Amino acid sequence: MPPEILGSVPIGLAEIVERHGRAVAEGDQHATLNDFRPDRIGQLVASASLPEQLVGSEVLRLTAEPDGKVTALIRYTAADGERIVLRSRWVELAEGWRVHHVRNLPETPPRLPAEGPADDGLDTPHWDGLRAGELRIQRCTACGEWIWAPRPMCPVCHSFELGWPAVAPRGEIYSWTRTWQPFAPQLSGHLPFVVVVVELAEAGGRRLVGVLRDGESAALRVGQPVKGDFDPPPDEHGWPLLRWQLA
Numbered sequence: 001m002p003p004e005i006l007g008s009v010p011i012g013l014a015e016i017v018e019r020h021g022r023a024v025a026e027g028d029q030h031a032t033l034n035d036f037r038p039d040r041i042g043q044l045v046a047s048a049s050l051p052e053q054l055v056g057s058e059v060l061r062l063t064a065e066p067d068g069k070v071t072a073l074i075r076y077t078a079a080d081g082e083r084i085v086l087r088s089r090w091v092e093l094a095e096g097w098r099v100h101h102v103r104n105l106p107e108t109p110p111r112l113p114a115e116g117p118a119d120d121g122l123d124t125p126h127w128d129g130l131r132a133g134e135l136r137i138q139r140c141t142a143c144g145e146w147i148w149a150p151r152p153m154c155p156v157c158h159s160f161e162l163g164w165p166a167v168a169p170r171g172e173i174y175s176w177t178r179t180w181q182p183f184a185p186q187l188s189g190h191l192p193f194v195v196v197v198v199e200l201a202e203a204g205g206r207r208l209v210g211v212l213r214d215g216e217s218a219a220l221r222v223g224q225p226v227k228g229d230f231d232p233p234p235d236e237h238g239w240p241l242l243r244w245q246l247a
Contacts, residue, residue: 003072007064013090014062016097020088021057021074024050037091037098048086048102049189051078060085068092069100104189107214108243111231112184116239122150125164130240134166135228137203146204167202169228170247174199174207176220192216196244198226213245 003014016035023031036044060073070090077083084104091100117124129136138147142159153160175197182188194215199207212218213229225247230240 001058003059004061006061009062009064009070010092010097013070013097014059017062017072017074017088017090018057018059020099021059021076024074025054025057025076027054035099037093037100038095040100044099044102047189047191049104050076050084050086051080051082053079055079065089070097073105103191103216107190107193107216109187109190109193109211111234111241112186115241122152126150127239129164129166130230130242131233133230133240135169135200135242136164136166137200137206139163139165139203146206148203148206148208167200169242170202171198171200171208171226173197173220173222173224173226175222176212178215194218194220196220196226198228198244208242210242210244213243218246 003018005014020032020035023035033041033045054076056077058075058077060075061071063071065071068091072088072090073085074088075083075085086102087105088102089100090097092098117127125138126136138150139145139162140147140154140157140159141161141163143154143157145154145156147154147162151162154162173196176194178192178194180192182191187193194212195209196212196215197207197209199205210228212220212226226244227247229243229245231243233240
């Protein structure tokens with residue numbers, strides 16, 4: 001099936017991208033590297049993650065971008081039937097069209113195995129809240145102090161009477177960073193991604209750290225409003241995950 005073409009994609013580029021996909025699937029490293037922008041080969045080699053045994057490729061879409069580059073979505077099929085989509089951006093240089101950037105999709109990095117309540121159980125009500133579709137933050141019922149990270153005792157009045165009321169998953173960006181390092185194997189191919197520190201409007205300004213959904217190329221600033229979104233658990237034993245997105 002021919003790829004979907006969006007915008008004015010140069011004639012002949014579809015054939016170049018299809019040939020590139022075949023070279024990757026066949027393990028032809030010489031042809032693959034020749035398609036990379038020469039001054040970014042080192043970065044591009046480490047940018048995407050694919051299974052070792054590929055049996056096919058299919059160009060899904062070509063999109064002409066306003067800056068003159070072309071974005072390609074290529075789906076690769078592994079020997080075990082797994083399918084992985086890479087998004088590559090192509091730029092026209094003096095020597096022809098070359099890959100300028102490549103990464104796995106989706107843009108938002110996958111969840112990590114360690115996600116869930118801590119061993120001491122202090123934050124279990126927070127995770128139970130996510131399972132119920134709520135953002136629950138610890139609060140002292142004696143003096144009203146909002147508490148994060150969770151503690152066994154109120155740091156202000158030293159009361160042990162602590163509750164977990166639900167608050168609106170909304171706030172403002174207090175700080176943010178764009179991460180280029182795969183700190184876990186699951187993150188390989190999903191770089192860069194954005195980590196935000198969110199100041200919660202309804203929880204006394206307490207701050208949560210999380211991943212910004214589809215934040216690779218987002219224009220961000222401190223004070224920008226964001227809202228929470230809940231990813232469902234991966235299975236019946238897993239936990240939901242709070243992601244942030246621009247409001």
